[in-house]
Amino acid sequence: MERLELKEVQKLEGHTDRVWSLDWNPATGHAGIPLVFASCSGDKTVRIWEQNLSTNLFSCKATLEETHTRTVRSCAWSPSGKLLATASFDATTAIWENVGGEFECVSTLEGHENEVKSVSWNASGTLLATCSRDKSVWIWEVQPGNEFECVSVLQGHTQDVKMVRWHPTEDILFSCSYDNNIKVWADEGDSDDWQCVQTLGEPNNGHTSTVWALSFNASGDKMVTCSDDLTLKVWETEHVGMQSGGGFAPWRHVCTLTGYHDRTIFSVHWSRGGIFASGAADDAIRLFVENNESQVDGPLYKLLLKKEKAHDMDINYVQWSHGEKPLLASASDDGTIKVWDLVS
Amino acid sequence: MVSGLINENPVIYERKQRQQRSTQSLPADEYTVEPIDQQEIFDILFFFFLNSIFLDIKDPEHPYSLEELKVITEEAVEVDDQKSYVRVTFTPTVEHCSMATIIGLCLRVKLLRSLPPRYKVDIRVAPGSHATEAAVNKQLNDKERVAAALENPNLVDMVDECLAPSFD
Numbered sequence: 263m264e265r266l267e268l269k270e271v272q273k274l275e276g277h278t279d280r281v282w283s284l285d286w287n288p289a290t291g292h293a294g295i296p297l298v299f300a301s302c303s304g305d306k307t308v309r310i311w312e313q314n315l316s317t318n319l320f321s322c323k324a325t326l327e328e329t330h331t332r333t334v335r336s337c338a339w340s341p342s343g344k345l346l347a348t349a350s351f352d353a354t355t356a357i358w359e360n361v362g363g364e365f366e367c368v369s370t371l372e373g374h375e376n377e378v379k380s381v382s383w384n385a386s387g388t389l390l391a392t393c394s395r396d397k398s399v400w401i402w403e404v405q406p407g408n409e410f411e412c413v414s415v416l417q418g419h420t421q422d423v424k425m426v427r428w429h430p431t432e433d434i435l436f437s438c439s440y441d442n443n444i445k446v447w448a449d450e451g452d453s454d455d456w457q458c459v460q461t462l463g464e465p466n467n468g469h470t471s472t473v474w475a476l477s478f479n480a481s482g483d484k485m486v487t488c489s490d491d492l493t494l495k496v497w498e499t500e501h502v503g504m505q506s507g508g509g510f511a512p513w514r515h516v517c518t519l520t521g522y523h524d525r526t527i528f529s530v531h532w533s534r535g536g537i538f539a540s541g542a543a544d545d546a547i548r549l550f551v552e553n554n555e556s557q558v559d560g561p562l563y564k565l566l567l568k569k570e571k572a573h574d575m576d577i578n579y580v581q582w583s584h585g586e587k588p589l590l591a592s593a594s595d596d597g598t599i600k601v602w603d604l605v606s
Numbered sequence: 607m608v609s610g611l612i613n614e615n616p617v618i619y620e621r622k623q624r625q626q627r628s629t630q631s632l633p634a635d636e637y638t639v640e641p642i643d644q645q646e647i648f649d650i651l652f653f654f655f656l657n658s659i660f661l662d663i664k665d666p667e668h669p670y671s672l673e674e675l676k677v678i679t680e681e682a683v684e685v686d687d688q689k690s691y692v693r694v695t696f697t698p699t700v701e702h703c704s705m706a707t708i709i710g711l712c713l714r715v716k717l718l719r720s721l722p723p724r725y726k727v728d729i730r731v732a733p734g735s736h737a738t739e740a741a742v743n744k745q746l747n748d749k750e751r752v753a754a755a756l757e758n759p760n761l762v763d764m765v766d767e768c769l770a771p772s773f774d
Contacts, residue, residue: 280753304753332757335750351754377754395754424750440748472748490748525726526747543726543749575723576749596723 266606268547268569271589274311274599276322279304280575281593283336286583289343297583298323299591300346301599302334308348308358310365311599320601329356329367336380336425341387345408349378355392357408368408373400373415377422382435384428389413391435393423399437399447401456414456418445425475430482432502434459434510438473444487444497448510459510462497467515469495477532485513486538488527494519494540494550496563517562522548525576533582537566537604541577541592546570549604573600641687642721644680682732690724692717697732706736710746711755712768 284301291297297313297320308326313319332351339346346358346365355378357369375396382391390402390410399416421440428435435447435456446460462468471490478485485497495518501511525543532538540548549566573594582588590602682695694713698706710729717727730743745751755761 333753351757379750395751422751440744471744490744 266549266567266604268549268567268572268590268602269605271601271603272319274301274320274322274601275597276309276325277301277303277305277307277597277599279333280595280597281578281599282333283579284581284591284593284599285337285339285346286581286591287339287343288341288584289339291583291585297585297589298343299581299583300337300339300348301593302337302348303597304333306330306332306334306350308334308337308346323363324365326358326365326367329370330354332377335378338381338383340383341385345387347381347383347390349381349392351377353378353394355381355390357410359408369410371402371410371412373412374398379423380425380427382426382428384433384435385431386433389428389433391426391428391437393426393437395422397422397439399423399426399435399445401435401454413454416447416456416458418458418461419443424472427476427478429502430478430480432482436476436485438476438487440472442469442471442473442489442491444468444473444476446510446513450510460512462513462515467495467518469493472526474526474528475530477530477538479532479536480534484516484532486530486532488530488540488542490526492520492523492525492527494522494527494530494538519550519563522565522568528577529579529581531581533588534584535588537582539580539582539590541572541580543576545573545575545577545594547572547577547580547590547592547602569602572602573598642685643687644683644685689726690722691726691728692721693728693730695730695732697735706731706742707745708764708768710742711752711761712765714746714752715756715765716769 281301281303284299287298296315298310300308300310302308309322310324311320312323314321330348330350330352334348334350336349337346344360347355349355353374353376355371356367358365359368374392374394377395378392380393388404390404391399393399397419400412401414402410403413405411419437419439419441423437423439426435426437433449436444438444442463444462445458447456448459449456464470469487469489469491473487473489476485476487482502483499486494488494496516497513498516499511499513523542523544527540527542529541530538536551538550547569550563551566553561553564572592573596575595577592577594579593580590582590592600684693696709696713714727714729729746731739736742
């Protein structure tokens with residue numbers, strides 16, 4: 263069996279406080295366009311990093327500052343890669359547009375009562391979701407001229423909502439929370455009538471503490487979640503999206519990966535190639551893959567490798583880049599971002 | 607702010623006699639790393655006063671240290687320098703002490719400011735000492751909530767006030 267290694271390609275310094283999150287621009291890294299990602303931090307700024315095509319090294323191309331007045335908790339590129347949404351503890355979400363290499367704040371979404379923790383675009387780039395410590399999830403419709411209209415305020419979580427993620431192909435929204443639950447939201451009618459269609463919690467083999475993050479596999483029929491309960495859980499559905507006869511195909515628990523991390527798992531991300539990475543407060547990155555060894559009752563997923571001391575402090579976020587040969591980026595409390603290559 | 611004293615007659619314990627530190631274990635040269643031990647962590651938290659926690663900041667009703675109130679004791683500090691790990695277990699003076707979260711936040715901030723960044727710190731209330739023990743522990747160890755709290759100027763003022771050394 264080939265021996266895989268997570269090789270550190272580069273350590274990026276620039277943020278002056280913990281780095282909370284990052285997002286690879288989906289429109290980059292192919293057709294000769296250099297890879298780009300955005301990162302956001304407790305230093306209230308967002309940084310844009312671009313790869314040099316000849317050296318393969320990343321450098322900071324822009325710093326987006328003086329807009330958010332508190333920590334920038336999360337950032338997300340629109341599917342076209344033209345707009346960047348940034349969610350902040352200052353209770354706002356800012357929308358930035360790349361105008362000839364300069365980033366301009368073209369819209370500010372206000373409405374949440376306090377810290378906005380996560381932001382996500384749907385697959386077509388027509389809807390945006392945000393969530394907050396105010397326990398609500400908001401859905402915004404993208405209108406012409408960089409206008410955003412709130413079409414639904416979803417109440418259901420009983421504590422702050424840590425992350426929102428749209429399904430990779432369907433307009434179905436997933437949220438996870440300090441209340442230990444994952445909720446699935448869908449528009450079952452046709453008039454912005456968004457409803458909670460499923461709650462994955464302790465009675466469904468769910469998590470027993472804060473759920474920090476979730477991620478989908480490439481086909482969108484599986485989801486992995488990570489938690490303060492030190493476990494990762496894999497979920498699946500029979501049908502992606504709404505069934506032809508109407509009605510929602512529920513998600514069910516497949517397996518729980520336990521005993522790997524010994525502190526809170528803050529982040530998990532599934533690559534197109536089927537490897538999911540986790541980042542945790544134990545400073546380590548772990549990679550997992552489906553276990554193809556056909557042993558009866560064997561584990562469904564196995565640890566591919568563990569990178570100890572990947573950072574000097576907690577790892578808050580991990581994400582694979584798009585494309586054939588993805589790179590992994592990790593963001594940490596140590597104020598740095600690292601770019602990793604999976605090599606054999 | 608809370609009006610009226612939450613615990614009007616707290617039990618006051620004598621301060622424990624400090625152990626003299628052995629001078630024989632002085633490092634041979636300046637490059638020797640001296641491990642952080644239980645007493646050192648306790649000392650960091652020792653100058654940590656209740657005067658602003660229990661009420662009116664201008665008129666402190668409990669001019670006692672957390673140690674004198676047995677809110678924290680040396681035994682309740684577990685430290686593993688090799689693993690860069692500290693756990694502090696504190697005991698709120700009354701079961702419904704609404705200030706448990708603030709005390710815990712102060713302990714966390716004090717350690718954040720005093721320890722090397724590689725340290726992992728867990729703060730918890732002593733088992734059975736607080737009515738909403740699990741909820742308090744969960745909040746104190748959610749770093750996103752702690753980060754957000756520490757961007758709140760009023761809360762930071764309160765924490766700084768608590769952490770100010772006393773001059774008795």
